Amino acid sequence: MIVEDSLVVRRLLAHIVSRDARLELAAAVASAEEALQELPRVRPDVISMDIRLPGMDGLEATRRIMAEQPTPIVVIADSVRDATFGISMNALRAGALSVVEKPVGIATGGHEQIADTICTQLFIMSQVAVIRQRAPAAAAPRVPASVTVLPPPLSPGMLAIAASTGGPPALAQVLGALPRDCPVPVLLVQHMGAPFMEGFASWLDGLVPMPVALAQDGELPRPGRVYVAPGDRHLLLTTAGTLRLSAERPLASQRPSATLLFRSVAEAMGARALGVLLTGMGEDGAAGMAELRRAGGYAITEAESTAVVYGMPAAAVRLGGSSASLPLPAIGPRLQQLLKRDARA
Incomplete structure (x- = not known):
């Protein structure tokens, strides 16, 4: 189902969807109210949702849909620099599961790439099982038998964290639990379209205690700050302790790559490395978490009970890249414990 008030864009989206053999257009409506009315009858597998709609906006529509008839939603954002992007986040x-760029005219440069991204996201997200609202996890979760819980490092020196599908709210929850005077720097990879990364960093900066900004090449990371991998660049930590942005080829189709981030932190920090791998489709980050753990670092994976998509964390568990598997609400407090232990040391 396409929800878009502009007739021109609605027709363009319908044209894009009709060209993809993986997709079939179930409905195209001009308002959130019409979408809610048609939803029980059409029962789409995935929804393309505009944010700026007449009457009820896309944010309220998303809330209503997730409460009444949970359905995978892909937000189509037409702006990455104004308040609209904050609403999308x-x-x-x-x-909602992901944000992609609104398509441009067929004669405009970049149209085919944007169209392909939209179709791929719609197809992938149509496979995700969504539920109304996950119940809060218990404070002392059961650890899967395949995960061996190891004692944490005595003195963590760097926290690397990565996520993909469902990542932005999960990252906000984990980082929101850490204090502004966090004793280590935080390096972050989130799979998202390159044009959105600056807006994503700004959005996250307004939600968590620590300052958040895009990483700069050659920068010396400081404790109590979050450094976000910019669009289409790998974020690495050098053995000299500085940040490096790399345009090297994507790893497993991902740039930035969570595996390359975790690998570089493992090489630079050894047993002082902390890694966190949250919800996401695919296996990015899994091999890097295994290397971080082999280097003596401590690796936390999000448990299946809370992950929107238990792909990346599950792969890390299979490869031995998880020191502890925890539900999302328990990860922030666990990091607090580790970092307080560091402060006492």
């Missing part, structure tokens, strides 16, 4: 917190 809040739609992710309300249950």
Whole structure:
């Protein structure tokens, strides 16, 4: 189902979807109210959702859909620099799964790439099982038998964290639990379209205690700050302790790559490395978490009970890249414990 008030864009999206053999257009409506009315009858596998709609906006529509008839939602954002993008990110917190660029005219440069991204995201997200709202996890979760819980490092020196599908709200929850005077720097990889990364960093900066900004090449990371991998660049930590942005080829189709981030932190920090791998489709980050753990670092994976997509964390568990598997609400407090232990040391 396409939800888009502009007739021109609605027709363009319908044209894009009709060209993809993986997709079939179930409905195309001009308002959130019409979408809610048609939803029980059409029962689409995935929804393309505009944010700026007449009457009820896309954020409120997402909340209503996730409460009444949970359906995978892909937000189509037409702006990455104004307040609209913040609304798009809040739609992710309300249950939407990803954000992609709004398509441009067929004669415009970049159209085919944007169209392909939209179709791929719609197809992938149509496979995700969504539920109304996950119940809060218990404070002392059961650890899967395949995960061996190891004692944490005595003195963590760097925290690397990565996520993909469902990542922005999960990252906000984990980082929101850490204090502004966090004793280590935080390096972050989130799979998202390159044009959105600056807006994503700004959105996250307004939600968590620590300052958040895009990483700069050659920068010396400081404790109490979050450094986000910019669009289409790998984020690496050098053995000299500085940040490096790399345009090297994608690893497993990902740039930035979570595996390359974790690998570089493992090489630079050894047993002082902390790694966290959250919800996401595919296996990016799994091999890097295994290397981080072999280097003596401590690796936390999000448990299946809370992950929107238990792909990346599950792969890390299979490869031996998990020191502890925890539900999302328990990860931030666990990091607090580790970092307080560091402060006492």
